Amino acid sequence: MSTDLSELFESNRRWADDVQKRTPDFFTRLLTQQVPQYLWIGCADSRVPANEILGLLPGDVFVHRNVANVVVHSDLNALSVMQYAVDMLMVRHIIVVGHYGCGGVTAALQNRRIGLADNWIRHVQDVRNKHRAWMDGMPDEEMRLRALCELNVLEQSLNVCETTVVQDAWERGQSVVVHGWVYGLHNGLIEDLKMTVASADDVLAAYGLAVGALKNRFDSERKQGRP
Ligand code: CO
Numbered sequence: 001m002s003t004d005l006s007e008l009f010e011s012n013r014r015w016a017d018d019v020q021k022r023t024p025d026f027f028t029r030l031l032t033q034q035v036p037q038y039l040w041i042g043c044a045d046s047r048v049p050a051n052e053i054l055g056l057l058p059g060d061v062f063v064h065r066n067v068a069n070v071v072v073h074s075d076l077n078a079l080s081v082m083q084y085a086v087d088m089l090m091v092r093h094i095i096v097v098g099h100y101g102c103g104g105v106t107a108a109l110q111n112r113r114i115g116l117a118d119n120w121i122r123h124v125q126d127v128r129n130k131h132r133a134w135m136d137g138m139p140d141e142e143m144r145l146r147a148l149c150e151l152n153v154l155e156q157s158l159n160v161c162e163t164t165v166v167q168d169a170w171e172r173g174q175s176v177v178v179h180g181w182v183y184g185l186h187n188g189l190i191e192d193l194k195m196t197v198a199s200a201d202d203v204l205a206a207y208g209l210a211v212g213a214l215k216n217r218f219d220s221e222r223k224q225g226r227p
Helices: 006-022 026-032 050-054 076-088 103-110 118-130 132-136 141-162 164-171 200-224
Strands: 038-043 061-066 093-099 177-183 190-192
Touching: 006 026, 038 050, 038 076, 050 061, 061 076, 076 093, 076 164, 093 141, 103 118, 103 141, 118 132, 118 141, 132 141, 141 164, 141 177, 141 200, 164 200
Parallel strands: 038 061, 038 093, 093 177
Antiparallel strands: 177 190
16 A cells, blocks of 8 residues: 655645746735635535636635535534634625535435445435425436435525524624535536525525425426436
């Protein structure tokens, strides 16, 4: 077994050189402050790296990632990231980004046991159970998985809206907009699931509309066959 990761250090040096050549003061500028506009809450999946997908540089996006981009009301890790991002960095947007073909969502859908993470994935199973009757009417597992990946984004976006961090920000008139997106591993593109919330009064209506639009879209796909 190799214990040598020198290729990663070489790759790091090449990257730092490139950045330095393109923007000579890049690192010294970032040394003193970070002013990201965005908090990205995404999946830990190695194929969904926030900065690369958005074409953004270090300093541009604050990131929290976990298995299946889950936001749990009592998760101090996620809450701490969110609190720092909103209260200290004053990010303008919090974006929950799921992705199609998510392993965590697949495990939740299929009741697959993978170990300790089963306890985490229970949260995604709660989402599945909430919409189970509707998903049971789908013709195949592929469609159910796509639907659950999207529903999970909307549910976790709702959870973001309900945190004390975001509720308090809205209460004091700070501008924070919550978004729900889904990323396609197959084409590298992000889609907006149109749950965009900018105030406490809009949360439930925005969630309801987004879930309704999602279900309509899948229902018409089911009627017409796949596009
Ligand atoms: Co995933």
